[in-house]
Amino acid sequence: MPSLRRPLSALLALLLPLLAGCDVLYMTSAKQVVRPRIVGIRATPAEIGLGESTVLDALLVHPQGERPALGAVWFACLESGNARGCAGLDFGSLLGGDGGDDDDSAAGEDFDAGDLQFGVGDEFTYTAEGRFIEDAWAELEPEDRVEGLSVLISVNYVHATNDELQTMILDLAAASQSGDQETLDRIGDRFAELLGDGINAARRVVVSDKSADQPEPVACGVSELLPNHNPTLPGLVLHTSEDGLDEGYPMGALTFGQPEEELWLRPRLDEAAREAYLYINLDGETECRQETPYFAWMSNAGSLDDGNTFIADPLDLDELANRAKSNRFTLPNRKDFQRPVDLWIVMRDRRGGVAFGHWSFRMADAPTP
Numbered sequence: 473m474p475s476l477r478r479p480l481s482a483l484l485a486l487l488l489p490l491l492a493g494c495d496v497l498y499m500t501s502a503k504q505v506v507r508p509r510i511v512g513i514r515a516t517p518a519e520i521g522l523g524e525s526t527v528l529d530a531l532l533v534h535p536q537g538e539r540p541a542l543g544a545v546w547f548a549c550l551e552s553g554n555a556r557g558c559a560g561l562d563f564g565s566l567l568g569g570d571g572g573d574d575d576d577s578a579a580g581e582d583f584d585a586g587d588l589q590f591g592v593g594d595e596f597t598y599t600a601e602g603r604f605i606e607d608a609w610a611e612l613e614p615e616d617r618v619e620g621l622s623v624l625i626s627v628n629y630v631h632a633t634n635d636e637l638q639t640m641i642l643d644l645a646a647a648s649q650s651g652d653q654e655t656l657d658r659i660g661d662r663f664a665e666l667l668g669d670g671i672n673a674a675r676r677v678v679v680s681d682k683s684a685d686q687p688e689p690v691a692c693g694v695s696e697l698l699p700n701h702n703p704t705l706p707g708l709v710l711h712t713s714e715d716g717l718d719e720g721y722p723m724g725a726l727t728f729g730q731p732e733e734e735l736w737l738r739p740r741l742d743e744a745a746r747e748a749y750l751y752i753n754l755d756g757e758t759e760c761r762q763e764t765p766y767f768a769w770m771s772n773a774g775s776l777d778d779g780n781t782f783i784a785d786p787l788d789l790d791e792l793a794n795r796a797k798s799n800r801f802t803l804p805n806r807k808d809f810q811r812p813v814d815l816w817i818v819m820r821d822r823r824g825g826v827a828f829g830h831w832s833f834r835m836a837d838a839p840t841p
Contacts, residue, residue, distance in 0.1 A: 620680030692760035716798030
């Protein structure tokens with residue numbers, strides 16, 4: 473089988489300028505979905521150790537009536553410590569000199585396959601391995617490994633199917649092996665075109681060792697340092713009172729409603745959403761903290777009162793104990809309710825865990841799409 477090292481190195485060079493424009497702090501913007509966009513990237517598990525793997529997937533939202541057939545291109549690079557990071561990779565060295573030698577062994581001796589992790593598909597598996605991350609890890613003091621290193625994971629949704637992208641990668645590898653420069657140029661131009669017109673987002677994944685330091689004994693619900701994990705979003709509660717303070721009842725994945733009907737909705741929570749955890753601050757003091765989840769709401773029709781709702785710490789006084797804030801969702805008018813309406817929620821916790829939720833609404837007498 474032809475080696476993918478050289479063609480992937482060249483391909484990843486196309487991705488680097490796109491990473492510079494990623495907003496990795498807030499993946500979710502406006503609450504009204506008027507174009508396809510990525511509103512969250514989930515890593516499962518949310519935090520890993522050196523040599524461990526995590527599986528990433530993304531939530532792509534779309535305008536009403538549209539379900540774009542897009543393929544996903546993923547790329548990972550280390551951005552912590554003294555590693556060269558995303559923008560510091562020397563692709564000329566990785567390719568061996570000026571990149572013109574077809575002998576794959578000419579690549580730089582310090583290049584490890586784990587340093588350039590790339591994939592296509594709805595999911596991407598990242599493994600914390602490779603010379604870059606191992607060298608950066610070795611330079612950390614043991615206590616610094618509790619917070620560890622961060623890896624930037626980028627996803628680009630492009631106007632090609634995952635099968636088409638996989639075929640392009642295999643053709644790229646074959647052309648590299650045979651020295652078919654015409655095919656290399658053609659596929660490279662095609663990838664550049666796809667990526668330039670793609671939908672891009674990124675997130676950080678923490679690689680850590682929570683056993684590298686011992687916390688002081690403090691009053692808390694836990695007694696040891698634990699890695700972060702994703703919260704769960706069990707569902708939505710539909711309230712019948714306008715203040716949203718009644719008990720309400722669980723809402724199904726599909727709900728029938730009337731034009732311009734107002735719905736008071738509240739995310740359901742489980743005990744883990746408010747879990748306690750230990751944190752060692754910069755002064756070396758152990759703190760007992762509590763997860764404070766927040767929610768980004770968005771829809772492709774109708775209107776939402778708030779784009780973001782929070783559980784404050786301590787809880788807001790106008791909320792029932794241990795419940796997330798409610799949000800008012802007004803269904804669209806009759807004309808705009810002829811097609812199904814989508815509502816999405818992205819739930820995040822204090823340490824970067826992510827959960828997704830999707831619900832659909834139909835007008836009771838709307839025609840079958």
